[in-house]
Amino acid sequence: MSGLLTRLFSSQLQISCSRLAPLAGTQCVQHLQIREKSTKPKRRKVHPFHWWAPKNRADMSEDLLTEKNQVFLQQVAERIYLAPGESPLNEEPWPIGTYQEGSRRTGIIAKKIGVVPMWLKSGKRVLASMLHVCEQNVITYMDPETYARTRFGFRGKGHGCLIVGAESRDPTRFRQEYLDLFKESGVAPKKKLTKFLVTPNAALQPGTPLFAGHFKVGNYVNIYGKTIDRGFLGAKRRWGMKGGRATHGTTKNHNRMGAMGGPRGRILKGKKMGGHDGQERRLLVGVKILRINYKHGVIYVRGPSVMGEIGAFVQIYDALIPEKRPKEDNMPPFPTYFPAETDPLPEDVFDETVHPFDAPSIEFEQEVQVKRKLKVKARAKAAGKR
Amino acid sequence: MASWSLTQRGLSRGLRLSASMHASYGRRMTSSLPEHLRKALAYSAMYPDLLPEPDLTRRNYVREMLERQDMLSRRRAIDIPEFYVGSYMSITVSDQNAPGKKNTFVGICIYRRNHGLRHQMALRNIVENEGIEMLYDLYSPIILEIKVLRLQKRLDDDLRYLRDALPEYSTVPWDMEPEPHREQGSVPVDETRVIMKPRPWTQRWERKELKGVKEWGLEDRFFKRAVEVSKPWEKYDLMKEYRCMVPLEDQYVVWKEVEEHRKTIEEEHKRSRRRKLLDA
Numbered sequence A: 001m002s003g004l005l006t007r008l009f010s011s012q013l014q015i016s017c018s019r020l021a022p023l024a025g026t027q028c029v030q031h032l033q034i035r036e037k038s039t040k041p042k043r044r045k046v047h048p049f050h051w052w053a054p055k056n057r058a059d060m061s062e063d064l065l066t067e068k069n070q071v072f073l074q075q076v077a078e079r080i081y082l083a084p085g086e087s088p089l090n091e092e093p094w095p096i097g098t099y100q101e102g103s104r105r106t107g108i109i110a111k112k113i114g115v116v117p118m119w120l121k122s123g124k125r126v127l128a129s130m131l132h133v134c135e136q137n138v139i140t141y142m143d144p145e146t147y148a149r150t151r152f153g154f155r156g157k158g159h160g161c162l163i164v165g166a167e168s169r170d171p172t173r174f175r176q177e178y179l180d181l182f183k184e185s186g187v188a189p190k191k192k193l194t195k196f197l198v199t200p201n202a203a204l205q206p207g208t209p210l211f212a213g214h215f216k217v218g219n220y221v222n223i224y225g226k227t228i229d230r231g232f233l234g235a236k237r238r239w240g241m242k243g244g245r246a247t248h249g250t251t252k253n254h255n256r257m258g259a260m261g262g263p264r265g266r267i268l269k270g271k272k273m274g275g276h277d278g279q280e281r282r283l284l285v286g287v288k289i290l291r292i293n294y295k296h297g298v299i300y301v302r303g304p305s306v307m308g309e310i311g312a313f314v315q316i317y318d319a320l321i322p323e324k325r326p327k328e329d330n331m332p333p334f335p336t337y338f339p340a341e342t343d344p345l346p347e348d349v350f351d352e353t354v355h356p357f358d359a360p361s362i363e364f365e366q367e368v369q370v371k372r373k374l375k376v377k378a379r380a381k382a383a384g385k386r
Numbered sequence B: 001m002a003s004w005s006l007t008q009r010g011l012s013r014g015l016r017l018s019a020s021m022h023a024s025y026g027r028r029m030t031s032s033l034p035e036h037l038r039k040a041l042a043y044s045a046m047y048p049d050l051l052p053e054p055d056l057t058r059r060n061y062v063r064e065m066l067e068r069q070d071m072l073s074r075r076r077a078i079d080i081p082e083f084y085v086g087s088y089m090s091i092t093v094s095d096q097n098a099p100g101k102k103n104t105f106v107g108i109c110i111y112r113r114n115h116g117l118r119h120q121m122a123l124r125n126i127v128e129n130e131g132i133e134m135l136y137d138l139y140s141p142i143i144l145e146i147k148v149l150r151l152q153k154r155l156d157d158d159l160r161y162l163r164d165a166l167p168e169y170s171t172v173p174w175d176m177e178p179e180p181h182r183e184q185g186s187v188p189v190d191e192t193r194v195i196m197k198p199r200p201w202t203q204r205w206e207r208k209e210l211k212g213v214k215e216w217g218l219e220d221r222f223f224k225r226a227v228e229v230s231k232p233w234e235k236y237d238l239m240k241e242y243r244c245m246v247p248l249e250d251q252y253v254v255w256k257e258v259e260e261h262r263k264t265i266e267e268e269h270k271r272s273r274r275r276k277l278l279d280a
Helices: A002-024 A066-079 A142-146 A176-180 A235-239 A375-384 B001-016 B019-031 B034-045 B061-077 B158-165 B221-229 B234-237 B239-243 B247-280
Strands: A109-118 A124-133 A136-142 A160-168 A190-198 A220-226 A231-233 A275-277 A281-293 A299-302 A313-318 A348-350 B088-094 B102-113 B120-127 B131-138 B141-150 B213-215
Touching: A109 A160, A109 A299, A109 B061, A124 A281, A124 B061, A136 A190, A142 A160, A190 A313, A231 A235, A235 A275, B034 B247, B061 B247, B088 B131, B102 B131, B102 B158
Parallel strands: none
Antiparallel strands: A109 A124, A109 A313, A124 A299, A136 A160, A160 A190, A220 A281, A220 A313, A231 A275, A281 A299, A281 A348, B088 B102, B088 B141, B102 B120, B120 B131
């Protein structure tokens, strides 16, 4: 803090003083405004970063395109960009890395499409969130040195960075700066871009498509996304406070939070009050994959608590905590799944603990009642009674 | 064009109407409908669980398709017969804590709720002068057998008012044998009208426009108030109707799969059911 103050005093304030001095001709008044950084992490970002390439064109009304022009532009776009199924690699394929202890693979982008019940083989009902793996490609790879030099590169701690984009869109709706991001990979411009940290041996060539085959059933994953935006809420809905009474002479006090005063005659920082709720980044750690439908690219993870509403984008990557990292016996493909016609994936795979829907009903086995051997004394007693 | 929109409106209203309405108003209306619409109407009453949730903000076509696949494959594994609210049923489930590891409950189906794999049904019966209700997940794999003892509908779509009616109206004998019913044609409507217990009730039933109640045992002021708070204009609210109904184009996708399922799997189930009856 003191360093910041000295810098403030040394630079801006002195300048302002010197500017003011000849005008006033007297001693200048110092209006010192100090901005403190909040101790709490920033909860949500309202505007995109100023150094990001602007995405959408604001006004498309001046295009003045006839129908013929539109068709022509479509044809040009089809020629320039690769179609979703087309081979995306426009240079020699990179060598495929091998797995070592501590390697980190890329993640994939998915859409939350719903929550359904599933039943375990014990008969227990659990809820599973369905995540639909979008059509997506690798856009860029940055090696650790390059990535460390970027703005937030220090957070990577020696990892490289893989930028993945999902869901192709019409290129005419984007600005040129945004379209330039996709030149290297040659894929159609994407709606959603995300960053994944990887070790250099898990690097992927720009243009590589990613599929649900990236994961295996029974493994644990982390899920990262934004929670539902609930807007401005009162204290009762935001924090579950009790509010006031409904009756008994209460007026205008049904939804208020009640007393908020703390010690020392002031309100403590971080007091729970009404305000904006949701639309915050959250990480769900270590959820199990119960089932994967490889045909339609749908991953079922255990639990109803995947963040966001239906249709929201989430990022899925391997769990990082040691107990839940992929194990030797169920190792997912490294660095990712490359589809091979000779060895196609099965259509639908269930975890061992889950009851498949086409299997017959669950029947519990009868326990065999074991007669306990009587102790010697008790046996003698029983014999004597007879 | 006009006739199409009229039929669509009639159908959409028909889909929400109760079984009883089918009997009086609906039958007249449905007889004039084209074949495919009549079928959609019948199936939506027969398989309410196979239709997706009508809330547009929560719908997703991939999810619905996969959910439907799961439901139909479960229906392949176990015989889930046709039943309605008001039917007498017996359900056997695996139970870890029951003697013989099985538990059977017999009762009257008082409501069905939720869409897709979440679909649930409630059975009600009187056990030792105590009203008992069991809520079952229709697609749970612990269900071993579902038997319809008497296939019928009642005058109302929701029989939760039986909780506040005299106990004899929700009593089903435990040793009831399955009654034979016609496999073709309309489902019989049981026109029993119940006598309510004196208040207090779990809900204000006099405000629910029930048809299956004979004696309310209430003073006039309750009915006056019911008229005051009633919203008779709501049945003309087209947007409300639209919001609580799955569009017909989406329904046809479902019913097409159901037709296929009925022709193959359900026929087989029916044959095995008949064989069992003959053996017994």
